[in-house]
Amino acid sequence: RYSLxxxxxxxxxxxxxxxxxxxxxxxxxxxxxxxxxxxxxREWAPGAEAVFLAGDFNxxxxxxxxxxxxxxxKWELFIPPGEDGCPAVPHGSKLKVVIRAQxxxxxxxxxxxxxxxxxxxxKVNYDWVHWNPPQSYIHKHPSPxxxxxxxxxxSHVGIASPExxxxxxxxxxxxxxxxIKDLGYNCVQLMAIMEHAxxxxxxxxxxxxFAASSRYGTPDDLKEMIDVAHxxxxxxxLDVVHSHASKNSEDGLNQFDGTDSCFFHSGYRGNHQLWDSxxxxxxxxxxxxxxxxxxxxxxxxxxxxGFRFDGVTSMxxxxxxIGTGFSGDYNEYFGLHVDEDALCYLMLANxxxxxxxxxxITIAEDVSGMPAxxxxxxxxxxxxxYRLAMAIPDKWIQIIKELxxxxxxxxxxxxxxxxxxxxxxxxxxxxxxxxxxxxxxxxAFRLMDAEMYTNMSVLMPLTPVIDRGIQLHKMIRLITHxxxxxxxxxxxxxxxxxPEWLDFPRIGNNESYHYARRQFNLTEDDLxxxxxLNAFDRDMxxxxxxxxxxxxxxxxxxxxxxxxxxIAFERAxxxxxxxxxxxxxxxxxxVVIFKYKILLDSDAGEYGGHQRLDHNTEYFSEEYPHxxxxxxxxx
Numbered sequence: 001r002y003s004l005x006x007x008x009x010x011x012x013x014x015x016x017x018x019x020x021x022x023x024x025x026x027x028x029x030x031x032x033x034x035x036x037x038x039x040x041x042r043e044w045a046p047g048a049e050a051v052f053l054a055g056d057f058n059x060x061x062x063x064x065x066x067x068x069x070x071x072x073x074k075w076e077l078f079i080p081p082g083e084d085g086c087p088a089v090p091h092g093s094k095l096k097v098v099i100r101a102q103x104x105x106x107x108x109x110x111x112x113x114x115x116x117x118x119x120x121x122x123k124v125n126y127d128w129v130h131w132n133p134p135q136s137y138i139h140k141h142p143s144p145x146x147x148x149x150x151x152x153x154x155s156h157v158g159i160a161s162p163e164x165x166x167x168x169x170x171x172x173x174x175x176x177x178x179x180i181k182d183l184g185y186n187c188v189q190l191m192a193i194m195e196h197a198x199x200x201x202x203x204x205x206x207x208x209x210f211a212a213s214s215r216y217g218t219p220d221d222l223k224e225m226i227d228v229a230h231x232x233x234x235x236x237x238l239d240v241v242h243s244h245a246s247k248n249s250e251d252g253l254n255q256f257d258g259t260d261s262c263f264f265h266s267g268y269r270g271n272h273q274l275w276d277s278x279x280x281x282x283x284x285x286x287x288x289x290x291x292x293x294x295x296x297x298x299x300x301x302x303x304x305x306g307f308r309f310d311g312v313t314s315m316x317x318x319x320x321x322i323g324t325g326f327s328g329d330y331n332e333y334f335g336l337h338v339d340e341d342a343l344c345y346l347m348l349a350n351x352x353x354x355x356x357x358x359x360x361i362t363i364a365e366d367v368s369g370m371p372a373x374x375x376x377x378x379x380x381x382x383x384x385x386y387r388l389a390m391a392i393p394d395k396w397i398q399i400i401k402e403l404x405x406x407x408x409x410x411x412x413x414x415x416x417x418x419x420x421x422x423x424x425x426x427x428x429x430x431x432x433x434x435x436x437x438x439x440x441x442x443x444a445f446r447l448m449d450a451e452m453y454t455n456m457s458v459l460m461p462l463t464p465v466i467d468r469g470i471q472l473h474k475m476i477r478l479i480t481h482x483x484x485x486x487x488x489x490x491x492x493x494x495x496x497x498x499p500e501w502l503d504f505p506r507i508g509n510n511e512s513y514h515y516a517r518r519q520f521n522l523t524e525d526d527l528x529x530x531x532x533l534n535a536f537d538r539d540m541x542x543x544x545x546x547x548x549x550x551x552x553x554x555x556x557x558x559x560x561x562x563x564x565x566x567i568a569f570e571r572a573x574x575x576x577x578x579x580x581x582x583x584x585x586x587x588x589x590x591v592v593i594f595k596y597k598i599l600l601d602s603d604a605g606e607y608g609g610h611q612r613l614d615h616n617t618e619y620f621s622e623e624y625p626h627x628x629x630x631x632x633x634x635x
Contacts, residue, residue: 028042045075046259051069131218150186169218177232183495194209202504209245243280244275261281306360312366321368346383364386392417396480406581414557418554428484431443438501456529555576558627568592590633592631593632
């Protein structure tokens with residue numbers, strides 16, 4: 001694998017003048033404003049017979065501005081400035097690339113490199129708009145230094161409001177970022193930023209890879225949002241979708257030049273059977289240019305601090321993970337079923353990011369457990385910094401759905417939380433956006449279900465269902481945070497047990513926005529119990545900021561007692577003790593510990609607990625061996 005990567009890198013050096021020049025193509029492809037007012041345009045359309053540029057600037061004459069054909073399927077066009085020196089294509093002009101296909105048909109396409117596309121309310125399709133304002137947003141604040149402990153708040157700009165509408169970049173900047181900062185998260189991961197024509201796709205059916213979604217505002221609004229986040233010390237990651245692309249040919253890449261092989265594999269291999277989308281040809285030189293340049297543009301133009309790569313499992317295997325289980329056997333990860341071209345692209349992407357922007361972070365969403373995915377490229381690894389611990393949320397769902405409380409297996413919980421590849425960093429999470437979507441349930445909704453509608457008021461008696469739900473919600477998140485990995489992730493709203501599910505407007509729900517929002521206002525109502533979960537999540541993150549357990553070596557588990565339902569472990573100089581027994585409390589319970597003073601207690605009153613512990617007492621250990629340690633004490 002390293003040999004394949006090295007050959008690609010060597011070819012880039014010899015044929016393109018190096019990786020730096022090769023990945024700067026976002027500055028030359030598409031339509032680019034020159035300093036003297038002229039316009040330089042370049043496209044890759046190997047299947048086209050002729051290429052033209054049409055738009056407001058030439059009265060939509062489809063033939064007045066033909067491109068010149070170059071080698072390797074490239075086309076270029078230079079438009080001089082006007083006689084008065086004005087730009088040849090004014091800012092805000094609508095444009096289309098006109099392709100004469102091999103069958104003679106004229107195809108009006110949006111450039112794959114378009115930076116801004118919009119859709120008028122009365123139209124079905126998007127318009128490509130030339131974005132060249134007289135004064136672009138200037139970043140004022142430096143990017144935060146690379147974080148040792150990563151506490152990620154997974155976010156979607158459009159739903160980040162209690163109102164039933166598409167929220168804006170401005171709303172996120174001034175209303176949501178301060179909330180994220182207060183909750184103790186130091187990183188925000190943004191979904192659905194790359195433009196996607198279908199809102200209900202959650203941003204995973206991308207149509208314009210270089211365009212920030214216009215439904216939330218302008219490119220400058222997004223730049224301001226990232227700049228303000230940086231001023232708060234918050235790292236900003238982009239959820240990047242390079243695993244597939246929308247089949248939409250009117251707004252997207254599909255059949256850009258009239259063939260089904262431009263950017264993608266042709267035929268069966270170029271289609272994802274479950275996602276109904278197109279699959280990139282990662283062996284193609286121009287596809288590599290397009291995708292690598294795309295990553296670099298988001299870093300250098302918008303100042304993103306890294307990426308969460310979506311759908312990595314689909315990229316790594318020719319079977320895309322469909323109908324395939326992974327047991328950990330190495331035969332599952334090495335063989336002809338592995339898409340080495342896709343893996344080589346990921347290695348190139350991580351090498352480029354690490355070489356040009358070493359402060360950036362990359363995360364792999366891989367459910368298969370591919371070995372060495374998070375080891376350096378120089379070792380033959382994939383080069384990612386982190387991978388998602390995707391087995392953890394599945395385990396919590398399975399436990400809650402299938403087992404009675406008294407049947408919870410402590411050893412199995414600990415195994416799932418600690419079962420990770422040696423010296424590869426994992427991002428632990430109890431739930432993400434996947435569990436919040438319609439058709440699934442969040443942990444809070446699984447635990448409390450219909451009673452969330454009637455019994456979350458502090459004026460109502462604390463029912464057994466709500467009491468159990470609130471306590472387990474806190475405990476599950478804390479043990480995941482402290483034992484499950486080297487980073488932690490939470491999807492927006494789940495920190496306080498957001499009720500109901502997430503569903504975007506679509507025909508099936510009469511285009512309703514009722515479930516496409518986050519009701520942050522629930523935490524601000526003193527009469528509702530959501531405030532308890534919100535406060536616990538905040539203080540859990542703040543304690544990690546203070547002690548840094550995510551950046552510490554993996555925990556030492558001193559106890560996993562099946563009968564008592566107790567788990568105890570040490571990490572970062574702290575001892576964590578969990579009692580998962582449904583009805584049994586313990587007095588004088590012996591644990592391995594040197595000194596004992598409570599720092600965080602899920603049973604505290606401010607977190608909706610029963611206040612059964614005295615926080616003002618310090619305890620010191622005695623020389624009493626317990627669980628292979630020389631000292632212990634009673635708690």
